[in-house]
Amino acid sequence: MPELPEVEVTRQGIEPFVCGYRIDKIICRPKTLRWPIPLKQLQSELQGQFVQSIKRRGKYLLFEMPSGFFVLHLGMSGFLRILPEFVPPQKHDHVDFLFDSGRVLRFNDTRRFGALLWLGEQPFSHSLLAHLGIEPLEPEFNGQYLFQRALKKKTSVKTYLMDQKTVVGVGNIYANEALFKAKIHPLRPSASISLKEYQLLTKHIKLILKHAIKQGGTTLKDFSNADGKPGYFSQSLQVYGRADEPCLNCSTPIQNIRVGQRSTYFCGKCQKGD
């Protein structure tokens, strides 16, 4: 579930149940997810402490604690839920945070690519966060930025866009969607895209991400619902997953190719310039 909108919706959804509350206990069932879970450290730094804020950087969630930051990445299949009280874990429910309110923050991750880390007081200097690109919803993310940076690059525009050092939070689905909206062929060299095209592209990235966050926020009125699992907003996807179906602009069948080992969908007529 994890591109920027899903992570941001998660952040907003859990915030009212987590911020200002005390973590009484952490229950962790596996020893390892993507990496070994520093359980002892998490217990000593988090248990008995109040969560001060939850921030997001790219696809990382940062829980601000009195002595530093606990950082969570949802990986490919991870999601967080708020339970009104402790109930026995189901399959792939890996970690529970028990709060003084009685509620439980529960992490479920089928594919176990998620990560839990203690990054201390300077999380942004940690190697995982230090080299991340700019936030797509910030004003500094604009056509000029993408254009200038691309001049030195040799990759395709889609790979360039999904590189977290370029811009954070744009994953495979929204990269496909944004390139379609901007009418840019995913295989075009990133350095061949004009400033005007990059301006259009950044505009659509912002629109798509904002729209998805808004949809997620309204879909998930009650994040503590057991079914409150943020999903992708497939009703608004125009190309992703639509191989051989008609383009919503011109009815040409949508093509599916692989770009950098990732499934890529586009309209060969609307997105010219391979």
Add this chain to the structure above:
DNA sequence: AATCGCGCCTGACGGC
């Protein structure tokens, strides 16, 4: 320095 491909892990699905 930049780029590419692999592999981590589980589950769903389609073909035989």
Add this chain to the structure above:
DNA sequence: TGCCGTCAGGCGCGAT
């Protein structure tokens, strides 16, 4: 029914 290959929204790592 079962087995096998392929695919899935991410990302760090080693090889080039």
